[in-house]
Amino acid sequence: MTIQENTIQRFPFGIPLSWYQVAFSDELEPGEVRRLHAFGRNLVMFRGEDGTAGVLDAYCPHLGAHLGEGGEVAGNDLECPFHGWRWHRDGHCTHVPYAKRIPSGARATAYPVCERFGMIFAWFHPRGEPPLYDLPEIPEWRSPGWCADWEHREIELTTHPQEIAENGPDWRHLDKVHDMQMAENDFVFEPDGYGYRWYLGGQVEMGESTLQGVNYGLGLSTFRQGGVHDAIVLTTVTPLEIDRLKFRLSMLSRAPEEEISKQFDYHWAFAAPDFRIWEHKIHRKQPLLCEEDGPIARFRGWAAQFY
Numbered sequence: 001m002t003i004q005e006n007t008i009q010r011f012p013f014g015i016p017l018s019w020y021q022v023a024f025s026d027e028l029e030p031g032e033v034r035r036l037h038a039f040g041r042n043l044v045m046f047r048g049e050d051g052t053a054g055v056l057d058a059y060c061p062h063l064g065a066h067l068g069e070g071g072e073v074a075g076n077d078l079e080c081p082f083h084g085w086r087w088h089r090d091g092h093c094t095h096v097p098y099a100k101r102i103p104s105g106a107r108a109t110a111y112p113v114c115e116r117f118g119m120i121f122a123w124f125h126p127r128g129e130p131p132l133y134d135l136p137e138i139p140e141w142r143s144p145g146w147c148a149d150w151e152h153r154e155i156e157l158t159t160h161p162q163e164i165a166e167n168g169p170d171w172r173h174l175d176k177v178h179d180m181q182m183a184e185n186d187f188v189f190e191p192d193g194y195g196y197r198w199y200l201g202g203q204v205e206m207g208e209s210t211l212q213g214v215n216y217g218l219g220l221s222t223f224r225q226g227g228v229h230d231a232i233v234l235t236t237v238t239p240l241e242i243d244r245l246k247f248r249l250s251m252l253s254r255a256p257e258e259e260i261s262k263q264f265d266y267h268w269a270f271a272a273p274d275f276r277i278w279e280h281k282i283h284r285k286q287p288l289l290c291e292e293d294g295p296i297a298r299f300r301g302w303a304a305q306f307y
């Protein structure tokens with residue numbers, strides 16, 4: 001191992017383009033402004049009176065005030081606390097209280113926002129390009145028979161989004177880390193544009209169940225569990241810095257109400273043994289693989305499009 005590999009470059013890539021969850025919908029009321037740190041940047045999110053959320057760079061293009069420190073929602077725009085310039089969620093300046101003319105080219109850096117199934121996502125692209133794929137609908141959310149809202153928990157981890165996404169196609173760790181015995185060739189990996197589908201049928205602690213998942217970019221992974229109690233589990237990761245992220249696990253279930261937190265605890269406990277591995281591993285650009293290691297190389301070919 002070279003010194004560089006060991007001490008400097010745990011991850012040989014930047015922050016990947018993707019939709020990333022920045023909040024749950026109920027964490028941002030109409031008229032509310034909140035500071036946000038993501039993508040290695042200080043940001044601000046706000047919700048206009050029309051209910052639509054926006055995410056902007058935190059520092060006002062005028063003289064650099066932090067829009068999350070005293071900024072207020074004015075109609076659907078965000079008003080800076082310093083001189084009262086107002087910014088639309090698409091970044092353009094809508095109002096300068098003392099100027100006859102808004103300077104041409106007055107723009108704040110804005111991030112496209114997509115709010116779906118009770119979560120707010122912001123689009124990150126390293127070169128500022130517009131979204132390249134769409135987020136799914138989750139029909140189970142707010143559906144009769146399903147629990148009323150997400151059961152969820154989060155943790156900050158010192159790792160990179162690609163490491164977490166690779167954890168699925170790296171199905172050979174399931175036995176060692178998660179105590180999950182897999183039949184031979186049980187993992188199916190199907191790349192599809194900016195997403196991929198996977199399927200596995202294995203023995204899990206709660207009895208025989210089926211798992212099928214769809215990933216959307218490197219920020220959202222979903223899987224549906226059939227068997228004992230139907231559930232849909234979402235994992236979202238949000239890069240805070242290049243080597244630090246927020247990991248959120250969220251679940252909707254059809255289990256009776258008194259079973260739900262137990263079922264959720266099971267899913268969290270299933271994920272938790274990965275945390276220590278993720279926080280300390282490096283990304284091996286040229287891993288030493290054996291024939292039975294599964295679709296890791298195919299996964300990496302797919303993941304290269306996010307940089």
Ligand code: FES
Pocket residue numbers: 060061062063064065080081082083084085
């Ligand atoms: S710094 Fe924002 S309006 Fe002047």
Ligand SMILES: [Fe+2]
Pocket residue numbers: 167173177178274
């Ligand atoms: Fe894992």
